[in-house]
Amino acid sequence: MGGELFHNLLKCGFNGPVYPVNPSADYVQSVRAWRSVRGLPGPVDLAIIAVPAEHAVAALEDCGRAGVGAAVVVTAGFKEIGGAGAEREAALVRIAREHDMRVVGPNCLGVLNTHPSVSLNATFAEAFPEPGPVAFLSQSGALGVAVLDRATRLGIGMSSFVSIGNRCDVSGNDLIEYWGQDPDTRVMLLYLESLGNPRHFTRLARNIGRTKPIIALKSGRTVAGSRAAASHTGALAGTDMAVDALFAQAGVIRVSTIEELFDTGMLLATQPLPNGRRVAILTNAGGPGILAADACEQYGLELTELSADTRAALARFLPPEASLKNPVDMIASAGAESYRRAVETLLHDPAVDLLLVIFVPPLMTAAPDVARAIAEGAAGAGKPVASCFMGAHGFRTGLGGEGSSAERIPSYAFPESAAQALSRAATYARWRGFADSPVPGVSLAAPPAAPSRHDQSESGWLSPGETARLLDAYGIRTPRSGVARDADEAASIAAKLGFPVVMKLIARDIVHKSDVGGVVLDRRSEDETRRAFTELCERAKQLGAELDGVLIQEYVKEGIEAVVGVTNDPNFGPLLMFGLGGVYVELLGDVAFRLHPVSEHDVDSMIANVHASKLLEGYRGAPPGDLEALRELLARVNRMVSDHEGLEEMDLNPVKILPPGRGVVVVDARIRWQSRVG
Numbered sequence: 001m002g003g004e005l006f007h008n009l010l011k012c013g014f015n016g017p018v019y020p021v022n023p024s025a026d027y028v029q030s031v032r033a034w035r036s037v038r039g040l041p042g043p044v045d046l047a048i049i050a051v052p053a054e055h056a057v058a059a060l061e062d063c064g065r066a067g068v069g070a071a072v073v074v075t076a077g078f079k080e081i082g083g084a085g086a087e088r089e090a091a092l093v094r095i096a097r098e099h100d101m102r103v104v105g106p107n108c109l110g111v112l113n114t115h116p117s118v119s120l121n122a123t124f125a126e127a128f129p130e131p132g133p134v135a136f137l138s139q140s141g142a143l144g145v146a147v148l149d150r151a152t153r154l155g156i157g158m159s160s161f162v163s164i165g166n167r168c169d170v171s172g173n174d175l176i177e178y179w180g181q182d183p184d185t186r187v188m189l190l191y192l193e194s195l196g197n198p199r200h201f202t203r204l205a206r207n208i209g210r211t212k213p214i215i216a217l218k219s220g221r222t223v224a225g226s227r228a229a230a231s232h233t234g235a236l237a238g239t240d241m242a243v244d245a246l247f248a249q250a251g252v253i254r255v256s257t258i259e260e261l262f263d264t265g266m267l268l269a270t271q272p273l274p275n276g277r278r279v280a281i282l283t284n285a286g287g288p289g290i291l292a293a294d295a296c297e298q299y300g301l302e303l304t305e306l307s308a309d310t311r312a313a314l315a316r317f318l319p320p321e322a323s324l325k326n327p328v329d330m331i332a333s334a335g336a337e338s339y340r341r342a343v344e345t346l347l348h349d350p351a352v353d354l355l356l357v358i359f360v361p362p363l364m365t366a367a368p369d370v371a372r373a374i375a376e377g378a379a380g381a382g383k384p385v386a387s388c389f390m391g392a393h394g395f396r397t398g399l400g401g402e403g404s405s406a407e408r409i410p411s412y413a414f415p416e417s418a419a420q421a422l423s424r425a426a427t428y429a430r431w432r433g434f435a436d437s438p439v440p441g442v443s444l445a446a447p448p449a450a451p452s453r454h455d456q457s458e459s460g461w462l463s464p465g466e467t468a469r470l471l472d473a474y475g476i477r478t479p480r481s482g483v484a485r486d487a488d489e490a491a492s493i494a495a496k497l498g499f500p501v502v503m504k505l506i507a508r509d510i511v512h513k514s515d516v517g518g519v520v521l522d523r524r525s526e527d528e529t530r531r532a533f534t535e536l537c538e539r540a541k542q543l544g545a546e547l548d549g550v551l552i553q554e555y556v557k558e559g560i561e562a563v564v565g566v567t568n569d570p571n572f573g574p575l576l577m578f579g580l581g582g583v584y585v586e587l588l589g590d591v592a593f594r595l596h597p598v599s600e601h602d603v604d605s606m607i608a609n610v611h612a613s614k615l616l617e618g619y620r621g622a623p624p625g626d627l628e629a630l631r632e633l634l635a636r637v638n639r640m641v642s643d644h645e646g647l648e649e650m651d652l653n654p655v656k657i658l659p660p661g662r663g664v665v666v667v668d669a670r671i672r673w674q675s676r677v678g
């Protein structure tokens, strides 16, 4: 491995001295070797450690003492094997901290930087892509080799590549942060198996995605639901949450194959962002044009209607057999010049946001001429163009930007991949339009203190009193209520609140009260209240639950029942949920999740994304809901999560949304705090 790596360093012409270090060799691949790092004649910026695992720790220690700035440990046999390996890895981290060194790896493929002033190929992959705007991060080393090879063959210019391996020190987040500031990087491609620090990742992505697209291939669904199914929010998060939607909210473009990673990367690295989703298709053959049109529609692009001016302009140079409607079919006789003029004309049409150009090679016309013509026609239009030279993938000679891969027009083997890439660019561009939407402001005196340990159950659920205190501190309205210990107290509390009232069992072991007959609605007199109290006590006895009292609540008869929740996802950190459907919410799954913190745009979009939110406008004669108060509630919950990292889970179910102007009332709430806090 070391030999291969050293060979690549020399072959790719690293712009600086390379010192092979080996305790027993006088020279390595004809280069004079050194016995130890400490005897090297000059300062060292980067050490590549490719010695057997049992010597790697000592090697890093040597580097630290010799003042080496950073190291890449390609050697395997660390945390991934557990036991002694994990200890070795901990030692690496300790040494790195001690000597203020950054370490990439261990168990990785290495790093690569194509910048002409660096030209570093410190990987054991042979391929060395040309310089360009794409940065690539791979969590899998094996995949990295294939990726570099493919990128090189497609002609994708790369700024740098890092295989992060076990990421004992340098993490994916560190790299995103670095590439966010790297002037040579315009687009980031990530192959991830897991996210190290999800909260940090989504925050970073949302921030850096405003200027540079981040495209990620990430396997795995969220697992919050299976872990914490005790709340509705948790259960729904595991089953119905669209993971794509969360990535999308963070501005991360999520793809499902490596092919798509490149397809999207090629487009975003080279083309301007579109202003909308209206696409025009230009082709020299009918079949591929139809395929392209279908694919565009499938991916949510809109086949635009060309203006009369555009059609007239096309008619001036296309044969009468050509079809001037979108897709524009110039038929097989179209030569390079027709392509140039048609591309120019179509991009000139204000109703065209994106252009897909298809070329099926007929006998008469040479592909390179057409490629040049497309690039010329597209120059300066400021709109994204994807081409499809049927069967050929990657950047073709002639498609512009001869000197630098950053200005080329990407080519796809088939129209479907081009359509998908264009659609992703449009979605990302739309996200950028909302990226600056602010977090909604909440007026609040001062955040309340976190609950103490004795206000929580074994698993962290807060007592009803503590739950009420927190909601109250955040200005979240709950019904007037009191806790009764006996029937007389129940009756007097009810009389004070005013009838009718609702009565509920309070017992730590009972999670869903109505499931066990622990909720009694609509009691209208002191007598009814006393009787219900006795019934509830008997109910608790039957269940063998220890009764902490009976909650007497004002009966909120009106209102649309909604659920608002918070859950913590291991991949994304805290999520807010909104849903409608009352007791059927889990059955219907009509909910929307958003990453915390939500922006004003997120709040609106999460309400709009719930199908049943039409109910809020008043449906079939039913009164509408107080939308403003609902937004405010979501903003307050959002603020609560911001103030308290310990808040693990929250279920406001149901929230009664009263008619406009009358607010929202949370009639049932459960909050779980991180068990170790407090």
Ligand code: ADP
Binding pocket: 479, 502, 504, 511, 512, 513, 514, 515, 519, 521, 553, 554, 555, 556, 557, 561, 582, 583, 653, 654, 667, 668
């Ligand atoms: P749980 O969710 O533990 O079963 P809830 O307190 O949510 O218990 O009560 C069950 C249902 O009873 C609620 O979904 C709601 O429809 C109704 N309900 C509960 N409290 C009130 C109230 N104060 N006013 C009106 N309806 C209520």
Ligand code: MG
Binding pocket: 653, 654, 668
């Ligand atoms: Mg409930």
